[in-house]
Amino acid sequence: MTVDSMYQEIILDHYKHPHHRGLREPYEVEVRHLNPTCGDEITLRVHVEGSAEEGWRVADVSYASEGCSISQASASVMADLVIGKDIDAATAVYEDFLTLMQSKGQAEPDEDVLEDAIAFVGVSRYPARVKCALLAWMAWRDATTQATEGSPT
């Protein structure tokens, strides 16, 4: 086991060239999440379309973040995965990613669902880094819940 399997090429690519970065309009909810122990932080906005009756769609996710390569790459991969999906589908991906990160390196993730996020399987072996990988996802989940439950139907 070496860190090379944590710092996969895919992760380093997303870290060096993050997707969907920067805070954009329009948005319904903005959240700020921190990793208190290491100082990683993210400000994340979600823009949703739809209603409780017809269902919601993730129209956009934008973010500004500071932190280690794992937390930065994870935000980029997350935005790729959820933008344009129905909330239910995006939430299913979120749950798969959570399971992957709890797997201690044992999971065999489904590339069709998780796409680039499968590269994080190595990170799940390092308990101290799991929360870095989850930071953006937790922020997205929080913002999306607020946007869909908090807004009038």
Add this chain to the structure above:
Amino acid sequence: MTYDVARIRKDFPILDREVRPGVPLVYLDNAATSQKPHAVLDAMRDYYEQSNANVHRGIHTLAEEATALYEGARDKVARFINAPDPREVIFTKNSSEALNLLAHTLPFGPGDEIVVTEMEHHSNLVPWQLACARTGATLRWVGLTDEGRLNLADLDRVITARTKVVAFVHQSNLLGTVNPVDVVAAKARSVGAYVVLDASQSVPHMGIDVQALDVDAVAFTGHKMCGPTGIGVLWGRFDLLDELPPFLGGGEMIDEVTMAGSTWAQLPHKYEAGTPPIAEAVGLGAAVDYLTELGMPAIRAHEHDLTVYALERLQDVEGLRIIGPTTADDRGGAISFALAGIHPHDVGQLLDEVGVAVRVGHHCARPACLRYGVPATTRASVHLYSSRTDIDALVEGLTHVRAFFSS
């Protein structure tokens, strides 16, 4: 006798281990906690194997031995810090508990001010924030200079007739800075404020003399000074501790108890409710013996040498910026730094790959990190058993980190 690091390292079994096959441990996280010598481990084991009993309440042989060992540890600690009276030495769980004890018992209220500094460990900041919220007192702080030192020009502005307590760190765990206790204490004295010193990082690396320092109370923690976890020390002037109210209630801390009320035991027992950390006290006593035998001046000189060497070598690493004083004057061997374009987490992870253990994060001193515009730092910190080889491994590791992220 010269200071023989190779021989000293043999006293610390953990320093022999490999982090993974073929990768020896290079331990540079000493500001977080120190490693333990055989002498400490043996003393605790002997205690449990030979003398284990509860203290202060029993007339059988083991109880008497355990009490003698526990109180003997108090005497050793008292001598180590030159306390005039061992009853001034209170055993706590750690520094944090000692500081919370003071924040709960020192007298202040609405309109009064508590002064700390911007370089405090959260343990010497949050208890005072809580105390202010509880009592209506106001928290103020002394700022820092760009070089990582206290802004002494702030003292006259911040410490005023309203100041009731000035609580500050002797040696910063984040910046390494050693603060001029005499200057701050003199200012505090001039307005009649109590002076509290967080000596968590100074006692292990240079020792202190509580009679020479003009302070009222001092906190430090066993695990950073080659002792076990689970024990810390509050030292306070006898007259002060004697008049302050109790902190935690329970067994051992009482004199007379009725259903209607209680009276308090004499010092030090008034502040030691419940069964104390006996084996830990024995271990701390052994640690103090160990440090005393090496000699605090010799330990300090060795670490100073290493700090000079480390600062010099680190500043040769491209893109590396030291957060804190860049020279070894009035400075200890905890060295925080930022590596351009690479987050401390990634630095720490890749250093671990080559066996080098450092700390990354805000080191429980987030306000100071914010002051220097960094969310986190990488920190390497030495102890009495550290060597130049450790520093060389760090510098080599950092070259590896830079190469990894520049590819």
